[in-house]
Amino acid sequence: MINTKNVQLGKVRSSIRELFEYGKIRKAEIGEDKVFDFSIGNPSVPAPEIVRDTLIDILNEYDPVLLHGYTSAPGDFSVRKVLADYINLRFKTNLSADCLYLTCGAAASLTIVFNALLNEGDEVITPAPYFPEYRVFVENAGGEFVVVPSDKQSFGLDVAAVEGALTGRTKCVIINSPNNPSGAVYGESDIIKLCTILEKHREKTGNTVYLVSDEPYRELVYDKEITVPYIMNYYDCSIVCYSYSKSLSLPGERIGYIAVNNGMKEFSDVYAAVCGAGRALGFVCAPNLFQQLIKKVYNVTSDISVYKANRDRLYGALVSYGFDVVRPDGAFYLFVKSPEPDAKAFCERAKEYELLIVAGDDFGCGGYVRISYCVSPETIERSLPAFKALAESYR
Amino acid sequence: MINTKNVQLGKVRSSIRELFEYGKIRKAEIGEDKVFDFSIGNPSVPAPEIVRDTLIDILNEYDPVLLHGYTSAPGDFSVRKVLADYINLRFKTNLSADCLYLTCGAAASLTIVFNALLNEGDEVITPAPYFPEYRVFVENAGGEFVVVPSDKQSFGLDVAAVEGALTGRTKCVIINSPNNPSGAVYGESDIIKLCTILEKHREKTGNTVYLVSDEPYRELVYDKEITVPYIMNYYDCSIVCYSYSKSLSLPGERIGYIAVNNGMKEFSDVYAAVCGAGRALGFVCAPNLFQQLIKKVYNVTSDISVYKANRDRLYGALVSYGFDVVRPDGAFYLFVKSPEPDAKAFCERAKEYELLIVAGDDFGCGGYVRISYCVSPETIERSLPAFKALAESYR
Numbered sequence: 001m002i003n004t005k006n007v008q009l010g011k012v013r014s015s016i017r018e019l020f021e022y023g024k025i026r027k028a029e030i031g032e033d034k035v036f037d038f039s040i041g042n043p044s045v046p047a048p049e050i051v052r053d054t055l056i057d058i059l060n061e062y063d064p065v066l067l068h069g070y071t072s073a074p075g076d077f078s079v080r081k082v083l084a085d086y087i088n089l090r091f092k093t094n095l096s097a098d099c100l101y102l103t104c105g106a107a108a109s110l111t112i113v114f115n116a117l118l119n120e121g122d123e124v125i126t127p128a129p130y131f132p133e134y135r136v137f138v139e140n141a142g143g144e145f146v147v148v149p150s151d152k153q154s155f156g157l158d159v160a161a162v163e164g165a166l167t168g169r170t171k172c173v174i175i176n177s178p179n180n181p182s183g184a185v186y187g188e189s190d191i192i193k194l195c196t197i198l199e200k201h202r203e204k205t206g207n208t209v210y211l212v213s214d215e216p217y218r219e220l221v222y223d224k225e226i227t228v229p230y231i232m233n234y235y236d237c238s239i240v241c242y243s244y245s246k247s248l249s250l251p252g253e254r255i256g257y258i259a260v261n262n263g264m265k266e267f268s269d270v271y272a273a274v275c276g277a278g279r280a281l282g283f284v285c286a287p288n289l290f291q292q293l294i295k296k297v298y299n300v301t302s303d304i305s306v307y308k309a310n311r312d313r314l315y316g317a318l319v320s321y322g323f324d325v326v327r328p329d330g331a332f333y334l335f336v337k338s339p340e341p342d343a344k345a346f347c348e349r350a351k352e353y354e355l356l357i358v359a360g361d362d363f364g365c366g367g368y369v370r371i372s373y374c375v376s377p378e379t380i381e382r383s384l385p386a387f388k389a390l391a392e393s394y395r
Numbered sequence: 396m397i398n399t400k401n402v403q404l405g406k407v408r409s410s411i412r413e414l415f416e417y418g419k420i421r422k423a424e425i426g427e428d429k430v431f432d433f434s435i436g437n438p439s440v441p442a443p444e445i446v447r448d449t450l451i452d453i454l455n456e457y458d459p460v461l462l463h464g465y466t467s468a469p470g471d472f473s474v475r476k477v478l479a480d481y482i483n484l485r486f487k488t489n490l491s492a493d494c495l496y497l498t499c500g501a502a503a504s505l506t507i508v509f510n511a512l513l514n515e516g517d518e519v520i521t522p523a524p525y526f527p528e529y530r531v532f533v534e535n536a537g538g539e540f541v542v543v544p545s546d547k548q549s550f551g552l553d554v555a556a557v558e559g560a561l562t563g564r565t566k567c568v569i570i571n572s573p574n575n576p577s578g579a580v581y582g583e584s585d586i587i588k589l590c591t592i593l594e595k596h597r598e599k600t601g602n603t604v605y606l607v608s609d610e611p612y613r614e615l616v617y618d619k620e621i622t623v624p625y626i627m628n629y630y631d632c633s634i635v636c637y638s639y640s641k642s643l644s645l646p647g648e649r650i651g652y653i654a655v656n657n658g659m660k661e662f663s664d665v666y667a668a669v670c671g672a673g674r675a676l677g678f679v680c681a682p683n684l685f686q687q688l689i690k691k692v693y694n695v696t697s698d699i700s701v702y703k704a705n706r707d708r709l710y711g712a713l714v715s716y717g718f719d720v721v722r723p724d725g726a727f728y729l730f731v732k733s734p735e736p737d738a739k740a741f742c743e744r745a746k747e748y749e750l751l752i753v754a755g756d757d758f759g760c761g762g763y764v765r766i767s768y769c770v771s772p773e774t775i776e777r778s779l780p781a782f783k784a785l786a787e788s789y790r
Contacts, residue, residue: 001603002512002566007664009671046459056451064441068645104499104649104678111677117397133674140675171397208396250463252683254499269402276405277398279528280535282506283499287682288647 036383043249075102091230102286104254106243114141116273122171128364155182178217181370183328195235219247321391431778438644470497486625497681499649501638509536511668517566523759550577573612576765578723590630614642716786727769
């Protein structure tokens with residue numbers, strides 16, 4: 001009688017959450033330090049101290065009526081201006097404050113963008129592996145979720161696969177680089193190829209496909225020579241969804257933004273649709289205190305050296321134990337080939353060694369598992385004998 | 396090609412916002428103190444000092460990884476426990492922490508509840524005058540928005556009108572007391588009558604109608620003898636949407652909750668649907684810092700004596716000038732009968748006196764205007780000659 005789709009969605013926990021809850025129970029049973037929980041992508045590095053200091057300064061200095069009052073729906077103009085200027089400086093774009101729409105984090109950015117763009121039955125293409133909630137968000141906005149494979153060697157873009165999936169109903173391609181769960185960063189040449197096929201599709205069919213880039217992991221890249229291309233430099237009909245959840249270790253505070261490329265012909269309609277969708281979904285404005293924070297720390301990043309050290313240690317160890325792993329360039333995940341075809345069975349066996357890792361099936365990529373290495377270096381160190389024993393159990 | 400409904404929604408500003416923007420321009424032209432802006436319901440009383448002090452204490456004392464990390468989707472359990480206990484103490488309910496779902500404010504509460512309850516074509520009944528975004532939220536969730544009149548003498552509930560609008564497709568009645576824009580508080584006898592007809596409807600047709608109470612103004616009641624009945628005490632299938640926006644003057648921070656009555660038979664499905672809808676709409680969790688704040692100041696209210704003084708002064712003055720006004724018991728609005736049938740024409744004439752007030756048409760109640768008295772007492776005082784001259788222009 002009530003909305004059964006949402007009843008179902010509320011009752012079925014994601015398998016990541018399921019495992020996380022199992023971990024909590026297991027830790028209570030055998031001890032916190034005996035369970036190696038690699039299930040969840042919750043930053044383990046604290047927010048930089050300047051975050052606390054700035055929040056306290058703002059609370060002490062600002063008029064509370066203004067500080068805690070409503071901002072305009074897209075966000076405080078002065079905050080958007082600072083962010084637009086920073087993006088322009090960094091990526092040589094030409095955005096104004098009115099290209100930005102501040103949001104309650106990346107999930108909000110995505111639901112707003114999908115609701116802004118999609119009509120019932122429109123298709124959204126995404127390469128697998130992908131963040132599982134994409135499917136929920138697309139389908140809730142009335143869209144069809146279309147999955148294409150990635151390059152299995154590198155988890156880089158398989159542009160031909162995207163091209164093969166384009167139809168007259170394709171409204172959007174969503175990419176996520178650095179990628180959750182593979183850690184892959186899409187290189188410039190692949191981005192150029194992708195944008196070229198989208199442009200050709202538009203020329204041939206008259207159908208515009210929007211390229212949406214979900215970038216919560218943009219700042220989490222561990223090698224100087226790796227750059228994450230900014231899609232607005234390659235394609236006019238592009239939208240960036242950014243979040244400070246990982247870059248500033250603020251996932252619970254819900255702050256991010258949508259940037260709409262003002263190089264697109266239909267910019268004013270697309271931006272209006274973003275505002276309209278935000279309004280219809282009930283996002284009145286992004287939390288004001290955190291808007292004011294971001295205005296001051298827009299160019300700060302948490303100390304990601306811990307993640308880099310974790311990546312290097314765990315990657316090196318797993319390879320030495322015989323696991324087949326693609327070395328990730330960013331994010332804080334390792335995507336490991338399961339030694340048996342059924343990744344879920346592998347995850348179950350890992351549990352016997354108190355290792356909590358997630359099967360790739362939920363990410364649209366069976367036969368692999370995700371290991372979230374946003375944990376303490378001590379946890380990594382303590383877990384290594386368990387990974388070694390797990391590997392040996394497959395000899 | 397993109398979602399035209401949301402393009403439209405983003406382009407057409409509400410007439411309240413329109414007037415607010417006009418006010419900003421007009422103030423720049425003739426001076427801040429020459430324009431009397433009664434357009435917007437933005438609290439003018441600052442958050443209590445304990446809000447700032449508590450936020451600073453939390454920032455200084457809590458581990459930032461936990462403080463700024465994800466909470467569970469319905470909110471931190473310990474926060475929900477404190478709130479449930481407080482509700483139980485205050486209203487003699489028997490809620491557990493798992494009846495509550497913390498949200499990014501009242502708008503989020505409403506969109507989540509409508510998406511949880513409604514299937515395509517289901518009807519939502521609301522008495523006019525009503526908060527205009529209700530229509531947007533209901534229609535975006537696939538519902539039909541059904542408006543019934545209120546008692547025109549008091550703006551109290553017209554229960555017979557609700558009864559007459561019940562059909563086999565009615566899923567929900569939404570009430571808002573104290574009411575925006577009328578300031579009316581629905582008395583206990585009317586709530587009992589309303590619940591009785593909903594129960595009779597269920598018995599007769601087998602169709603359950605959920606009673607949703609939108610309560611951002613619950614704490615803004617100015618006379619000791621006025622109480623706002625708690626609907627869970629009268630009806631099993633009831634849901635309360637609460638927000639701290641007005642009670643703690645935190646509208647820009649987006650914090651509130653949904654409380655689902657555990658006395659209803661289908662509680663677990665309804666609560667699951669709330670969780671599912673929150674997930675599908677992209678609300679990952681309510682801002683964690685403000686969750687922790689609420690845990691500590693759950694029973695604090697901003698100093699509302701200013702609003703009470705404003706109400707008394709403005710109500711008294713307007714009546715003495717000959718305006719027809721129902722004395723409001725709560726919220727911070729006066730709903731005034733337009734001296735000419737066309738309230739929009741009246742608002743235009745008010746503008747000539749630099750008085751910015753909103754026509755009731757948007758609230759589903761033509762022939763009236765809303766005056767938001769959440770302004771400084773000085774603004775009220777300075778505006779009185781203008782109101783007097785406006786009244787005299789109709790003699």
